[in-house]
Amino acid sequence: GAVVSQHPSRVICKSGTSVKIECRSLDFQATTMFWYRQFPKQSLMLMATSNEGSKATYEQGVEKDKFLINHASLTLSTLTVTSAHPEDSSFYICSAPTRAGSSLYGYTFGSGTRLTVV
Amino acid sequence: GDSVTQMEGPVTLSEEAFLTINCTYTATGYPSLFWYVQYPGEGLQLLLKATKADDKGSNKGFEATYRKETTSFHLEKGSVQVSDSAVYFCALSAAGGFKTIFGAGTRLFVKA
Numbered sequence: 395g396a397v398v399s400q401h402p403s404r405v406i407c408k409s410g411t412s413v414k415i416e417c418r419s420l421d422f423q424a425t426t427m428f429w430y431r432q433f434p435k436q437s438l439m440l441m442a443t444s445n446e447g448s449k450a451t452y453e454q455g456v457e458k459d460k461f462l463i464n465h466a467s468l469t470l471s472t473l474t475v476t477s478a479h480p481e482d483s484s485f486y487i488c489s490a491p492t493r494a495g496s497s498l499y500g501y502t503f504g505s506g507t508r509l510t511v512v
Numbered sequence: 513g514d515s516v517t518q519m520e521g522p523v524t525l526s527e528e529a530f531l532t533i534n535c536t537y538t539a540t541g542y543p544s545l546f547w548y549v550q551y552p553g554e555g556l557q558l559l560l561k562a563t564k565a566d567d568k569g570s571n572k573g574f575e576a577t578y579r580k581e582t583t584s585f586h587l588e589k590g591s592v593q594v595s596d597s598a599v600y601f602c603a604l605s606a607a608g609g610f611k612t613i614f615g616a617g618t619r620l621f622v623k624a
Contacts, residue, residue: 398555428611435617437601437614438556438601438614440612487555489555489556499561500546500561501558501612503548503557504555506554
């Protein structure tokens with residue numbers, strides 16, 4: 395079945411540095427990728443929607459200059475947390491429609507990235 | 513706007529007990545409904561789905577029926593196992609839309 399490979403699974407970085415998270419769709423094309431943030435014991439908060447070859451659409455309250463999203467190909471989307479601070483520590487998850495162009499078949503999620511900023 | 517409400521957890525059950533996790537939604541039109549499961553430290557996995565009224569989604573012994581009249585999509589399993597311990601998210605995608613709206617999640621603990 396459809397798989398989204400997300401890495402790294404865990405990363406610890408120093409405050410002020412940048413971290414890149416990659417999501418690759420395997421065996422299917424992800425023309426759209428959703429990026430979520432999940433706080434402990436809470437639901438997923440949609441941060442942004444990326445579309446291959448165009449600028450990402452950010453949800454209200456999400457800083458686009460802090461969370462840089464690039465979707466350069468049909469199988470790769472990246473999220474870069476720039477100048478990370480401890481409050482950026484969270485679990486970040488990507489997902490893509492399992493069938494391109496349709497939400498009817500659900501979404502395939504990456505395994506998530508646990509970011510800890512010290 | 514569209515929303516999903518699911519019962520608060522945690523839910524603690526003994527092995528082989530019957531499970532129900534309630535989920536109701538608010539949406540215009542006819543959304544698609546989903547249940548996702550998240551195991552500790554992992555991303556979400558699609559558990560089951562239903563795309564129209566009266567559809568029943570099922571997988572791994574779990575079932576949920578799309579009830580338009582009560583705007584509900586309750587998750588059930590007749591006999592839970594310890595391995596079912598996880599967080600369960602009810603979600604919807606609006607008709608013709610792409611975004612998924614998630615409920616707050618319900619944590620399930622199953623004791624041996």
